[in-house]
Amino acid sequence: MKIAAVEAWIAAPLQRYVDEARARLALLLHPSGQAIAQAGFTRRMDVMTACALAAASHATSSELGKYVDGKPFRGLHYAGPEKQLYLATIETRAGTYICLTVFDDESSLGLVRMYFDDLVRELTTAAPVAPETPAPALTADFEAELNKNLAMLFGRGEVIITNA
Amino acid sequence: MTSPFTSVLDLLTRQRGVRASLIVSERDGVIVDSSLRVGVDGDRIAALAASLYRKARLSAQAAQLGAVSFLQLDAERGRICAVGGGGDLVIVVVTDPQANVGLIRMELLKAFESVA
Numbered sequence: 001m002k003i004a005a006v007e008a009w010i011a012a013p014l015q016r017y018v019d020e021a022r023a024r025l026a027l028l029l030h031p032s033g034q035a036i037a038q039a040g041f042t043r044r045m046d047v048m049t050a051c052a053l054a055a056a057s058h059a060t061s062s063e064l065g066k067y068v069d070g071k072p073f074r075g076l077h078y079a080g081p082e083k084q085l086y087l088a089t090i091e092t093r094a095g096t097y098i099c100l101t102v103f104d105d106e107s108s109l110g111l112v113r114m115y116f117d118d119l120v121r122e123l124t125t126a127a128p129v130a131p132e133t134p135a136p137a138l139t140a141d142f143e144a145e146l147n148k149n150l151a152m153l154f155g156r157g158e159v160i161i162t163n164a
Numbered sequence: 165m166t167s168p169f170t171s172v173l174d175l176l177t178r179q180r181g182v183r184a185s186l187i188v189s190e191r192d193g194v195i196v197d198s199s200l201r202v203g204v205d206g207d208r209i210a211a212l213a214a215s216l217y218r219k220a221r222l223s224a225q226a227a228q229l230g231a232v233s234f235l236q237l238d239a240e241r242g243r244i245c246a247v248g249g250g251g252d253l254v255i256v257v258v259t260d261p262q263a264n265v266g267l268i269r270m271e272l273l274k275a276f277e278s279v280a
Contacts, residue, residue, distance in 0.1 A: 079192075108218075110193025110211030 005037035007094075013122035014039065021115040024083065025102035028090075031055060036097060054087060054100040061087070075116075077109055086112050090120050092127035172275045173199040176255070179271055181263025183242065186256045187279065188214045190221075190248060204258065209244075213256040217246045234269055245269065247276045255279065 001018050005011040010028060018026045018039045025040035027047065033055035041047045057076065065073035075088035083104050090097045099119070101112055169187050176185035177199040186198040186206060193214035198206045221232045235246040242261055245268055248254035255276055257268060 108191060108193035108211065108214060110188075110207065111215055113194075114208055114211040 001039045003039045009126045010037045013119055017115050017119040021112045022107040023101045023103045027100040029098050058098045090123055092124050093129050094127040167197045169197040181260040184258040186210055188254050190214050190218050190252050190254045217248055217254050247272045249280050
């Protein structure tokens with residue numbers, strides 16, 4: 001199965017995972033729903049739909065996990081009559097990703113989880129360091145600075161501008 | 165925590181040379197219950213042994229040999245033995261290379277009778 005990946009460092013580990021776990025479909029995405037890599041999908045529309053649903057499902061199960069157990073669930077498994085899915089997160093230096101895996105009777109939950117752990121290890125090692133977050137455009141004391149400068153500009157006491 | 169399988173697994177693990185005994189789901193490849201020596205990765209064994217047993221069962225079926233009664237895999241540093249039946253449960257035992265396979269086979273079949 002061929003892998004299509006936005007970031008090159010993801011392709012090889014994901015290819016190994018899909019081959020070894022004998023997955024039918026695999027999708028790696030940002031928690032926001034943006035696709036990062038996919039295997040097995042034939043139409044772009046399907047990828048977008050799967051991303052939206054996986055991100056929504058992840059958000060729901062994370063909140064449910066926090067509610068039930070005080071922290072998000074690590075993985076979610078759904079077993080249908082013929083196909084099953086496993087949805088889990090991967091934490092790397094480059095950020096958090098969600099992995100959706102669809103498999104059938106050729107594989108099993110145990111095998112998918114086992115090879116998923118290997119995938120997490122490989123991606124954690126291969127991930128580049130996340131770029132430093134730029135300094136905020138507006139500093140914390142922006143409002144006070146603005147008031148001071150306006151007061152100086154108009155040559156009078158302090159002008160107070162507040163949010164409505 | 166004890167389960168209905170704890171006594172069966174304890175009996176198997178007490179055999180000389182047994183490193184781990186597990187009851188696994190053949191379909192899911194996950195542990196139902198286990199008794200493991202320290203350092204044994206139960207999840208990995210369960211996933212691979214269930215997959216192996218399933219493949220053996222399907223092969224025997226395809227070759228019209230009937231059901232698989234006992235599966236034994238000999239490796240350089242140990243053995244994996246598995247027993248299953250019509251249902252989803254498979255009993256898996258991991259042993260040292262010098263363990264008495266005859267005795268373990270007998271205990272596994274007895275254990276399976278009590279579990280099935």
